[in-house]
Amino acid sequence: MGxxxxxxxxxxxxxxxRKGMTNKKNLYKTTIVIxxxxxxxxxxxxxxxxxxxxxxxxxxxxxxxxxxxxxxxxVDDGVISFFNLIE
Numbered sequence: 001m002g003x004x005x006x007x008x009x010x011x012x013x014x015x016x017x018r019k020g021m022t023n024k025k026n027l028y029k030t031t032i033v034i035x036x037x038x039x040x041x042x043x044x045x046x047x048x049x050x051x052x053x054x055x056x057x058x059x060x061x062x063x064x065x066x067x068x069x070x071x072x073x074x075v076d077d078g079v080i081s082f083f084n085l086i087e
Contacts, residue, residue, distance in 0.1 A: 027069050027083065033061040 034040070034048050036057035043051075051057035069075040069085055079085075 025083065025085075027067045027075070027079070028064055029067050030062060030064045032059060034059050 034052060034057050036048070036051055038051070038056075040048055048057065052059050067075060069080065069083070
């Protein structure tokens, strides 16, 4: 995770970020791959985690990347609202 922290430090959010955004903070996006024999489409994330903890599924990969929400167009309105990144 050192690389992610270094990226966040090297790319500290600056005042010239997206117009109108406040509460400047770095965000981290984590992708987790879970393999299971059950169809997880209607499961909650908590249920998937419990499946892994119970030994009924396996987490084969976890990848975390630092995201600059003021520059990354992949950050949607839900994320912006959740982290209070609006005026």
